[in-house]
Amino acid sequence: MHTLMHKHTPRLLAAAIAVALTPAAFAAGEAKNVIFFLGDGMGPVTTTATRLKYVKEEGSLAMDKLPYTARVRTYSLDAQTTDSAPSMAAYMTGVKMRNDVISMNGATQALAYKPTADATTKVASAVNNCPSTGNGLASTTLLELAIKQGKATGTVTTARLTHATPAATYAHVCHRDAEYDIARQAVPGGTGFNSALGGGVDVLMGGISYYWRPYNAATTPRGRPDGRDLVAELQGKGYTFVNDLPSLTAAPVVAGTKLIGLYDQALSQGHMSYDLDRDATKEPSLTQMTTKALDILSKNSKGFFLMVEGGRIDHALHGSNAARALADTKAFDDAIQAAIDKVKTFDPELKETLIVVTADHDHTMAFNGYGKRGTDILGLNISYATGLPSTDANGVSYTTLVFGNGSNRADVRSNLDATVVAGKDYLQEVAIRRGAAGSETHGGGDVMLFATGAGVASKTFKGTIDNTRVFNLVKSAAGY
Structure with missing residues (x-):
């Protein structure tokens, strides 16, 4: 052990000295x-x-x-x-x-x-x-x-x-x-x-x-x-x-x-x-x-x-x-x-x-379902396994992006139109409805x-x- 320490000491000391002498190494104030x-x-x-x-x-x-x-x-x-x-x-x-x-x-x-x-x-x-x-x-x-x-x-x-x-x-x-x-x-x-x-x-x-x-x-x-x-x-x-x-x-x-x-x-x-x-x-x-x-x-x-x-x-x-x-x-x-x-x-x-x-x-906002690679992230969730729109327990399609809360939650879900959901005015569905015009909340993550x-x-x-x-x-x- 003593021999190994002696063998590497000059190199370690040289490295330490080089760091010490390097101008502004991790120095404060370098961001003008x-x-x-x-x-x-x-x-x-x-x-x-x-x-x-x-x-x-x-x-x-x-x-x-x-x-x-x-x-x-x-x-x-x-x-x-x-x-x-x-x-x-x-x-x-x-x-x-x-x-x-x-x-x-x-x-x-x-x-x-x-x-x-x-x-x-x-x-x-x-x-x-x-x-x-x-x-x-x-x-x-x-x-x-x-x-x-x-x-x-x-x-x-x-x-x-x-x-x-x-x-x-x-x-x-x-x-x-x-x-x-x-x-x-x-x-x-x-x-x-x-x-x-x-x-x-x-x-x-x-x-x-x-x-x-x-x-x-x-x-x-x-x-x-x-x-x-x-x-x-x-x-x-x-x-x-x-x-x-x-x-x-x-x-x-x-x-x-x-x-x-x-x-x-x-x-x-x-x-x-x-x-x-x-x-x-x-x-x-x-x-x-x-x-x-x-x-x-x-x-x-x-x-x-x-x-x-x-x-x-x-x-x-x-x-x-x-x-x-x-x-x-x-x-x-x-x-x-x-x-x-x-x-x-x-x-x-x-x-x-x-x-x-x-x-x-x-x-x-969260990702939803097992979407196929290349699918429009604003569109319907397309199953990577079948190539078809993914559906809920009632056989109704859904989008990949959803929100935890907000205003867009229907009492009874119906199939979504692929063109409508990809449009700029579409409001993604939410899990918890906060009133007819309820604003979605921040997340704590x-x-x-x-x-x-x-x-x-x-x-x-x-x-x-x-x-x-x-x-x-x-x-x-x-x-x-």
Whole structure:
């Protein structure tokens, strides 16, 4: 034994010395840039179904190709099954908080949001939903830490810009529904401004302007009850305002550019359009918003932090509408690939850029039956053994994708039409009916995380980890 140890000692010592002398080996702060992708509600079944729909069993999505992976636990401080607010806030702050709470600490209670119908009297409840003291404290976000270092920052989403996920990057509020309050936190120098944002977030893009524009009974009946025009205030602070694809395309990308984009093309839905419904001549895709943001943010020599959310994946799943959920997941995945391609124009080997892709929670969508390889994942379940539609105990056909709960459950099942179930408007059947218009719930399962770039920083994303741990890993990699 002594001889063997003596024989290998020089080699072991040399290896140890080499590691010790290697610059920045597992060093903090090597990620000059961070791009954090969040697929809202994008559980493992959703990503697998999207792969089957668009690149088949043997194919790979862009996120599948990222070299480092982990499973993430998503429970909140008070619930096994989280909502988006505390889960995204856990990623952004490293703090567990209660459902409905956005980027506050664990002592914060989620106070119900109850605006009155009268726009002249609902100001207090709509704008000052949370007490200034006595209900917890703000928890610092990754975006705020990036600003403190002089980096450029951006938040991009296909949901409302004041919705839970984007809000968790730049706002602090005791209840996610206080969206008038959330909006004003983004306006530098204005009443209610989040001072931790310094000169403001450089790029803000998402859906719906009515939380940013003043109330008008005729034109903006859901506008701000305090009468403020936050878009005009942002323009007064040097922001360029865009509201459609042509204006986004024309927006400048020089150093110091600040951009606010609010897209009302799907105003009736309260968010941007589902990708299957988007007018590609008028409304930007998530890819177009993401690449524009990167064009702007990459002008900062100190680096940047960008959060990109595929927000409408979640909304389609809540409606048990698999076709739109998968299409929005594919659009989200396209934005990931576009971002990688864009970053490689100024960081060819991703040595300075950390890219993380994950989800805030799961949903109840599940695979059903023993489907034949190559079968349309949105269609009827076709038996691999017989090549015929699979049937239930009563001889009735069913689809491969189903949901644990929602609205589409007939008292008596009947045979399904193969063309109808494959259409974009079809709502998959559910096991538990939650009323005629009952929204499907989130699921409490772990979600996937994919990472690449920034040298060895992304290698730390492995195993089964808590969503709060992701914050710490990103923070360390970026040196915040």
